């Protein structure tokens with residue numbers, strides 16, 4: 001049975017990406033791997049038309065959190081000069097990472113799902129702001145354009161967790177004053193979990209005082225620029241990412257992917273609305289990638305999840321307090337309209353008429 005993954009990564013793979021996992025065994029110290037790694041790094045920069053003289057894509061064998069950790073461990077400033085914007089689980093994780101590395105920082109806490117309080121943020125004195133782009137906890141797309149504008153006076157650079165937006169939402173690297181963003185193979189890029197990456201401004205890397213060993217981005221970048229890598233890479237997962245990127249560009253790049261996700265999300269939202277199931281956030285506040293919905297009265301998440309799972313469909317629970325009242329549907333991956341129609345049919349069958 002086809003597995004229809006509507007969780008926020010890993011995603012349903014296309015057949016060509018799955019087949020890429022079966023390419024020949026290869027040592028990560030051989031020239032064939034150097035060529036593969038170089039191509040992936042170029043293609044990652046090409047997703048948002050970035051100039052390789054100014055930007056570097058750094059490939060890491062780890063999940064998305066590893067890339068976020070590497071970004072902060074390498075690029076966070078010391079002495080309370082880092083402000084962390086929190087409005088969900090992943091924003092809070094940025095602070096958890098900073099704390100684990102002993103990085104003195106200023107957390108700016110918001111309720112989960114709340115919009116960023118720009119007035120409060122613009123009063124903070126910081127040289128760098130760490131923020132999540134798409135806060136997957138609720139589906140809120142944080143307005144980084146407005147954030148960058150409102151904090152322009154400080155000139156603070158942004159360290160962005162773009163794990164669940166890279167490849168499907170607009171990211172204006174220059175206009176938003178990004179110093180770096182972290183993302184992964186297995187969300188909007190439709191690869192396999194196991195490799196993630198950071199896109200960093202070369203000037204920021206050159207000035208960095210890295211704190212980590214495995215997560216030292218300056219070391220990775222120097223090695224990868226020289227055609228090698230400090231530690232063993234997940235070779236097969238890199239094959240799959242390379243293929244996923246080829247497919248991504250053939251399908252028209254990030255704008256096409258955003259349009260595709262928007263169509264899928266509208267189909268899910270409209271279909272669930274006819275069943276009386278309402279979204280948590282308004283349309284303009286939500287990413288194209290994932291929407292949160294309120295569980296209808298009398299239907300538990302367990303019943304909804306298990307019924308859909310029996311039909312080959314995986315949805316996602318709310319996190320923490322939200323697990324009792326909410327569920328999430330992501331629309332990434334090699335999905336068809338029939339897959340989404342099946343979702344809506346099975347939901348309809350569950351609800352009393």
Ligand SMILES: *Cc1c(COP(=O)(O)O)cnc(C)c1O
Nearest residue numbers: 063064065090134136161163164
């Ligand atoms: C998925 C996700 C992560 C990383 O999760 P991993 O399980 O480490 O891959 C980080 N931030 C956001 C916003 C995410 O959606």
